[in-house]
Amino acid sequence: MENRNVSTDDGPAGTAVSDPRAETSDAAETAERAADAEKDAEKTVSAERPQETGRAGETGETAAEAEENAESGGSGRSAESTGAGEPAETGRAAKTDESAEGAKGGRAADAAADAEESGGSEDPEGGEDGSAEEKDPAEDSAGGKAAGGKRSRLAWVRNPLVIALVLVVAGTALMVRAAQLRGSDAAQNRALTDVERTERVIGDISNDIARIFSYTYADTATTEQAAREVLAGRAADQYRTLYAQVKQQAGKQRLTLTSRVVRAGVISMTDREARLLIFLDQTVRRRDKPAGTTAAAQLVVTARFADEQWRIVDIRAR
Amino acid sequence: MARIIARLPRPDDPVRTTALTLLVIAALCAAWFGWSWYSAAHDEELAYSRTREEVLRTGEQAVQNLNTLDYRNIDAGLKVWLDSSTGDLNKQISGSRTSFADKVRQARTVTSARVLESALTELDTRSGKAVIMVALQITVTPQEGKAVTKQSRMLGELTRTRAGWKLSALEPASVGDTGGAPAQ
Numbered sequence: 337m338e339n340r341n342v343s344t345d346d347g348p349a350g351t352a353v354s355d356p357r358a359e360t361s362d363a364a365e366t367a368e369r370a371a372d373a374e375k376d377a378e379k380t381v382s383a384e385r386p387q388e389t390g391r392a393g394e395t396g397e398t399a400a401e402a403e404e405n406a407e408s409g410g411s412g413r414s415a416e417s418t419g420a421g422e423p424a425e426t427g428r429a430a431k432t433d434e435s436a437e438g439a440k441g442g443r444a445a446d447a448a449a450d451a452e453e454s455g456g457s458e459d460p461e462g463g464e465d466g467s468a469e470e471k472d473p474a475e476d477s478a479g480g481k482a483a484g485g486k487r488s489r490l491a492w493v494r495n496p497l498v499i500a501l502v503l504v505v506a507g508t509a510l511m512v513r514a515a516q517l518r519g520s521d522a523a524q525n526r527a528l529t530d531v532e533r534t535e536r537v538i539g540d541i542s543n544d545i546a547r548i549f550s551y552t553y554a555d556t557a558t559t560e561q562a563a564r565e566v567l568a569g570r571a572a573d574q575y576r577t578l579y580a581q582v583k584q585q586a587g588k589q590r591l592t593l594t595s596r597v598v599r600a601g602v603i604s605m606t607d608r609e610a611r612l613l614i615f616l617d618q619t620v621r622r623r624d625k626p627a628g629t630t631a632a633a634q635l636v637v638t639a640r641f642a643d644e645q646w647r648i649v650d651i652r653a654r
Numbered sequence: 655m656a657r658i659i660a661r662l663p664r665p666d667d668p669v670r671t672t673a674l675t676l677l678v679i680a681a682l683c684a685a686w687f688g689w690s691w692y693s694a695a696h697d698e699e700l701a702y703s704r705t706r707e708e709v710l711r712t713g714e715q716a717v718q719n720l721n722t723l724d725y726r727n728i729d730a731g732l733k734v735w736l737d738s739s740t741g742d743l744n745k746q747i748s749g750s751r752t753s754f755a756d757k758v759r760q761a762r763t764v765t766s767a768r769v770l771e772s773a774l775t776e777l778d779t780r781s782g783k784a785v786i787m788v789a790l791q792i793t794v795t796p797q798e799g800k801a802v803t804k805q806s807r808m809l810g811e812l813t814r815t816r817a818g819w820k821l822s823a824l825e826p827a828s829v830g831d832t833g834g835a836p837a838q
Binding site: 449496497499500501504505506507508510511512513517518521522523525526527528529598599600601602604612613617630631632634636654 | 673674676677679680681683684685686687688690691693695696697698699702703704706707740770771772773774775776777787789805809827828829
């Protein structure tokens, strides 16, 4: 609270207070609030009001603060508390300064965040206060007091705001961390974590691959039909080109190709796309080699999920 | 908290109301984000996917290690093989270590491997077992003559040990195999 007073002082100090009433009420009010639970402090203030208005207010305030300090056991504020303990000295400017200083020191720790936060909002208030009051050269401290009262009012606000700020900062940090955890590539990849979908895509794509890479010279249409159903995009284009050649050869050489998926695994899978590694055995039988020869192939197959169906959009041999 | 409230201006004060509102909003946000973080950090699926990545990486490296050997530095090479393996595979390697080293020294070959693609087909984090399939390229360079590069495919079983995941079985997924993994 004092912290602000000190800083605000610069501004309102020029337009110091001379109206005892205004000051009194203000200070009293402040004191009242500061004391809050402490009715005694309030009483003191009102009792002293006629003679030493400004100071009474201050005293009340200081007393209240002392209370506060005692409660918090704050180190920086011990100076203040001591001052409050001696009513005789309360009114003095020196005392005021001292307590202001003490407050300053004590709150230095709070400093950075508070200063930033409170700086903007306090200043205008401090300014208002100062202008509302008249100038009194004799009482330099008066301006300080009035401003002090305002500040202490704001000071109550400060802590909740600081806490709010801390909460926001901590919350943001946690949110960022959570987003990192959930947004990582590993987390986005649902291979094996979503067992059902992993099994489904493996089953579907394995079937599809076996169908489109199996044909017999006697019936090439079945395979073509299968390809139309399961292929899309680049894979469909490539397949058409390839299959046109195969059809020519198939008839002449009585070709039969049988493909069998040995093993398939999901490299990565999201809601819409999956990449699979497929180990394939391909057996080719020809008129001159009816027993056939079997070759191994390793394919990386990319599939997209749309209209409730996985369609192969890319096939690459590895 | 009581002290904070005690310090607040009176209810009719708009500053107090604003401060309180901000505080409550901030507290709610912090609680929500805190929960969000907590649930993410303790999410079993997230932990599982992290393990999956770790096992995959380790498995790839181990398979590559076990397909790499330089006859000029055979002891160090076989040490890496032993470090990358556990269980039966480890026993096999250490059992045939001497004879195998002799063979490679005679053949004077340098074998290196590069993993082209890999995927886990099984991962049981409880029992600490996983099955990896790997497409890899193996290059064998004899002392004289051209290097020979071939595509290869392998199935490996990984087992969790105190020193991390290690290969406990590794076999080529040879043609005509009915798809039985080493694990099965």
